Amino acid sequence: MYIASNSRNATVSSMCVQHEEGIGWNLNLRRNLFEREHGQFNELTNLLQGVVFSDDFDSCRWKWGTNGQFTVSSFYDRFMEIDRSPGEAVTQFKTTLVWTKQMPSKLEELLIAWPKGKGGHLGGRLWGLLPYATIWVLWRSRNDLIFRNKLSSVERISNEIKATLWYWLGGWPGRRLYSFPDLVTCWFELVNGYLVRTVSTQELGYGVFTFVSVMALNFDTINLFDFVVKQGNGVKGLVDSGISKVPDLYIQPVDKRISEANSEHVVPLPLIDISGLDGPEHDQVEEALVNAAETFGFFHVVNHGLPIQFLEELKDAAHNFFNQPAEKKSVYLKGLSPSPFLDYGTSFVPDSKKSFEWKDYFFMLYNSDDDALKYWPDLCREVVLKYIKTSTKIATRILEILMKNIGVEVDDSMAETYMGIKVVNMNYYPTCPDPDLAIGLGRHSDFGVLTVLLQDDIGGLSIKVQEDGKEEEWIEIPPPIPGALLVNIGDTLQILSNGKYKSAEHRVRSSTQSRVSVPLFLFPGPKVKIGPLPQVVEKDGQAQYKECLFGDYKSQYFARGYSGKQALDFVKITSP
Ligand SMILES: O=C(O)CCC(=O)C(=O)O
Ligand SMILES: [Fe+2]
Numbered sequence: 001m002y003i004a005s006n007s008r009n010a011t012v013s014s015m016c017v018q019h020e021e022g023i024g025w026n027l028n029l030r031r032n033l034f035e036r037e038h039g040q041f042n043e044l045t046n047l048l049q050g051v052v053f054s055d056d057f058d059s060c061r062w063k064w065g066t067n068g069q070f071t072v073s074s075f076y077d078r079f080m081e082i083d084r085s086p087g088e089a090v091t092q093f094k095t096t097l098v099w100t101k102q103m104p105s106k107l108e109e110l111l112i113a114w115p116k117g118k119g120g121h122l123g124g125r126l127w128g129l130l131p132y133a134t135i136w137v138l139w140r141s142r143n144d145l146i147f148r149n150k151l152s153s154v155e156r157i158s159n160e161i162k163a164t165l166w167y168w169l170g171g172w173p174g175r176r177l178y179s180f181p182d183l184v185t186c187w188f189e190l191v192n193g194y195l196v197r198t199v200s201t202q203e204l205g206y207g208v209f210t211f212v213s214v215m216a217l218n219f220d221t222i223n224l225f226d227f228v229v230k231q232g233n234g235v236k237g238l239v240d241s242g243i244s245k246v247p248d249l250y251i252q253p254v255d256k257r258i259s260e261a262n263s264e265h266v267v268p269l270p271l272i273d274i275s276g277l278d279g280p281e282h283d284q285v286e287e288a289l290v291n292a293a294e295t296f297g298f299f300h301v302v303n304h305g306l307p308i309q310f311l312e313e314l315k316d317a318a319h320n321f322f323n324q325p326a327e328k329k330s331v332y333l334k335g336l337s338p339s340p341f342l343d344y345g346t347s348f349v350p351d352s353k354k355s356f357e358w359k360d361y362f363f364m365l366y367n368s369d370d371d372a373l374k375y376w377p378d379l380c381r382e383v384v385l386k387y388i389k390t391s392t393k394i395a396t397r398i399l400e401i402l403m404k405n406i407g408v409e410v411d412d413s414m415a416e417t418y419m420g421i422k423v424v425n426m427n428y429y430p431t432c433p434d435p436d437l438a439i440g441l442g443r444h445s446d447f448g449v450l451t452v453l454l455q456d457d458i459g460g461l462s463i464k465v466q467e468d469g470k471e472e473e474w475i476e477i478p479p480p481i482p483g484a485l486l487v488n489i490g491d492t493l494q495i496l497s498n499g500k501y502k503s504a505e506h507r508v509r510s511s512t513q514s515r516v517s518v519p520l521f522l523f524p525g526p527k528v529k530i531g532p533l534p535q536v537v538e539k540d541g542q543a544q545y546k547e548c549l550f551g552d553y554k555s556q557y558f559a560r561g562y563s564g565k566q567a568l569d570f571v572k573i574t575s576p
Contacts, residue, residue: 232330234360258509275303297504308483317380341365419522432510440508448490448523458515498532526551
């Protein structure tokens with residue numbers, strides 16, 4: 001009838017004609033009806049006879065639902081009813097076009113059919129437990145709704161599932177390499193195996209040393225990751241390949257970027273002539289060292305015993321190392337390196353897929369002269385050995401002074417206990433096409449006792465300071481005067497001194513010029529107990545930090561990635 005109508009958009013009421021004896025209909029048909037349409041016409045007029053008008057607007061009713069309301073379930077019921085009735089047109093309807101059966105209909109089948117997670121890392125374990133955690137949380141949410149009238153949002157349910165999984169994995173030792181925020185923010189990467197933290201433990205002469213490595217990548221970045229990390233081209237190789245923009249992987253979230261514009265606050269650090277310790281100026285030099293260690297946690301030293309010429313050679317050695325072709329450097333990649341004490345790599349511990357740093361490094365742990373002679377690259381062996389020996393003496397002298405000031409006598413054996421492990425890193429920060437987007441090195445404090453750092457004149461290191469009564473702020477440290485070395489306090493010295501000496505957070509911005517730095521990190525072996533020294537605690541009245549093994553502290557530190565000074569919370573004593 002609709003086909004034959006002249007007013008297809010008319011409403012029922014507009015087709016109705018009021019007569020004295022009741023209502024009639026002007027259906028406004030545009031043609032005479034065919035024979036075969038008469039039956040339909042009669043059906044329509046029969047329907048119209050039952051029409052009762054009200055003042056309401058015209059509306060649609062779903063005749064298969066209660067109250068005329070459409071519901072998917074009533075539609076489905078009706079659909080299946082027609083589908084099952086022989087001879088109905090919809091029998092041929094391909095339900096699979098609309099519904100595909102992906103989920104087994106029984107819970108037991110679902111659990112059996114659940115695809116296996118890959119690997120024994122966190123992602124694989126999460127995946128394996130996921131259906132159980134989901135069922136458990138949904139069951140609880142359903143009970144909350146039924147018995148307590150408490151309705152949960154989908155987001156809340158999904159977070160509860162993650163929290164349940166985290167809790168259930170509490171007994172698995174590998175969990176300590178991750179944090180709960182990893183689970184919330186990198187869920188996709190974790191369950192797909194793109195974010196994996198691994199620990200390989202290697203027995204060294206003095207005990208167990210733990211390396212933590214993290215890989216974080218997504219599909220688009222696999223080629224880049226292979227080229228930079230696995231094939232050992234490093235960020236330098238990327239730059240040498242002629243890239244003109246910073247690849248996505250290296251683009252930092254806005255809150256982590258360090259632009260040159262906000263690095264305008266440049267404050268010179270105390271410059272201390274430490275040769276004065278051996279002369280009449282001793283007391284002033286001592287005071288300057290103590291002051292700097294208490295406030296900035298960073299200071300420059302001059303007249304330390306390493307001539308300018310030597311420092312230039314060391315910087316050249318660093319440039320020469322990184323200027324070698326990738327094949328030469330990649331023999332020192334983790335897993336390939338001839339010695340567990342040498343490791344060439346790039347970036348550090350990315351805490352999410354966005355935190356790759358614009359930096360390559362070469363790590364050398366001093367074990368013995370023999371070992372160095374055997375394994376270290378010719379082009380830097382001599383200078384690095386000399387740097388380690390002289391800088392260790394400088395650091396030992398500084399430690400003696402700082403400790404004396406808090407009532408602790410440092411003898412050779414104590415210095416060896418706390419600074420017995422000596423690691424030199426040669427850091428290479430390649431030129432960056434857009435330094436505002438990438439970072440050279442994320443915010444961190446050094447975990448050891450003292451760090452001696454040789455920098456070149458490019459600049460870019462900033463430290464976080466808090467002046468009395470003011471907010472914390474980042475200040476950029478101008479490049480050192482020629483011949484100066486930077487010394488900074490590490491977390492362990494902050495702990496030993498019961499918080500008197502501060503390990504300052506620092507970070508490095510990337511630059512349009514390549515830059516090198518050569519830190520020497522001095523720290524205890526993993527079995528050494530660290531905690532506030534008794535002399536200091538006695539003076540202060542109470543300890544600020546708990547005692548722990550240095551190895552445990554270091555694991556905590558690495559498990560957190562570059563996260564400012566959060567590792568100290570692990571040992572901080574919080575008042576009840
Ligand atoms: O490159 C720098 O100036 C600082 C390096 C640094 O902080 C580190 O390697 O821990
Ligand atoms: Fe550092």
